[in-house]
Amino acid sequence: MKKIFFIAAMSFIFTMASAQNNVDFEIADGLSNATLKTRMELQVSRLLTAINTAESNGGNVNFSGIDIDDMASHSIVMLWENVRFRTLDDEVVTNCLRLGGGQSDSWQVRNIEVEMKPLDDTYKGNKIQEVSIDFDKNGRIVDFNFTLGINQYMRIMKEGVELDDLDRRMQILHYVEQFRNAYNQKDIDFMDAVFSEDALIITGKVIRRVPNELQIRSNRPEIQYTKQSKQQYLANLKRVFARNGYVNVKFDEIKVLRHGANPNFYGVTLVQHWNSSNYSDEGILFLVWNFENPDAPQINVRTWQPMETPDDEVFTLDNFKI
Missing domain, CATH: 3.10.450 (Nuclear Transport Factor 2; Chain: A,)
Known part of the structure; x- marks a missing residue:
């Protein structure tokens, strides 16, 4: 029983x-x-x-x-x-x-x-x-x-209706979400495919200096930039993935802008929140997406800048020859 x-x-x-x-x-x-x-x-x-x-x-x-x-x-x-x-x-x-x-x-x-x-x-x-x-x-x-959250998604879709490029913006958000997930999945193969072979990759960091008595203090941060090739960036990213048990990347405050002269190119500006086992930061990410092949768009430019970057120094489409 x-x-x-x-x-x-x-x-x-x-x-x-x-x-x-x-x-x-x-x-x-x-x-x-x-x-x-x-x-x-x-x-x-x-x-x-x-x-x-x-x-x-x-x-x-x-x-x-x-x-x-x-x-x-x-x-x-x-x-x-x-x-x-x-x-x-x-x-x-x-x-x-x-x-x-x-x-x-x-x-x-x-x-x-x-x-x-x-x-x-x-x-x-x-x-x-x-x-x-x-x-x-x-x-x-x-x-x-x-x-992305529903509010951000609907805002960008509304802009697409106003500018008559709704389908393309849906594509952009779709690939941006895939891009984010490639970080979270530690998917080097996707990164290799999504960056063009001649992609320009720029990373900025704030230089902290102790001013002497003769120097004039400035409210504008001093930012030093490093340029990498696609191969250099992927090699460094592979090491980051290996050192961290997990990677959790989140994007928000996304802005999408179509190039004035070439409608196949879009600039995407967003705030990237990077959290991983050994490191966390926030920064301004800017991507130039090339949709000349709409079934396999690629990133031609990726820049990362510290949150302290003044608004007039944040990279946009105007900073790059397309």
């Missing part, structure tokens, strides 16, 4: 634990194809449930029964090696977006809130984040990224 009771109790506990991991996902608007909508909802429900189950069990995400391509599953695996996460809610309702430009046959759902579950107490940064999931035209999951 005791054995039967024990088995029944364990079965109940297991059932309750499993139920706590289950996620019901629903697309509220943005997709009229009922068959495709049902398929995408099912795939996301299964994926989020698998992620919650892996976090609860302390294991790896089991992708069986989920229609997900190798790139997307690899992205999740790489993230999982650095930090775990789970959904905040067991019922998730959001809208569906059709991605523009070269991805006109693909779809995306956003604003899925997750709670970060660090592997140790060295983790720094916001523990509540949002993810997006991309699908191909058949409803297969093809990408998984941590994303």
Whole structure:
């Protein structure tokens, strides 16, 4: 009798634990194809449930029964090696977006809130984040990224409507989010692909000097700049990845500006919050994105400047010959 009771109790506990991991996902608007909508909802429900189950069990995400391509599953695996996460809610309702430009046959759902579950107490940064999931035209999951907040995203989309380049701005934000996730995943291969071979990479740092009696004090910081090639930057980044158990990069205060003479080039200015096991900082990141090949845009310029940089010294498109 005791054995039967024990088995029944364990079965109940297991059932309750499993139920706590289950996620019901629903697309509220943005997709009229009922068959495709049902398929995408099912795939996301299964994926989020698998992620919650892996976090609860302390294991790896089991992708069986989920229609997900190798790139997307690899992205999740790489993230999982650095930090775990789970959904905040067991019922998730959001809208569906059709991605523009070269991805006109693909779809995306956003604003899925997750709670970060660090592997140790060295983790720094916001523990509540949002993810997006991309699908191909058949409803297969093809990408998984941590994303910008909804307010920033909608502001940039509104600017796109006003300037008649909404599709391109959707592309830009999509690739900026992939760029951010490449840092978090320590994905050197993505970095190698996204930077053009002749990319210009500039990093600034504030020089702290003790003035002598003859020097006039200035409120403007002295900033020293270092220029790197793509190969030098990637080699240094690879060493940074190796030294840190995790990397958590977040972007905010994003501004997107189209080049006046060449509409295939965009300048993206944002504040980068870098947190890792051994180092943290904040700085102003500026990227020049080249969309001459809309299916494989590249970064031609990357600059990083300290937050103390005066506004009139922050890099823009005007500083570079395009």
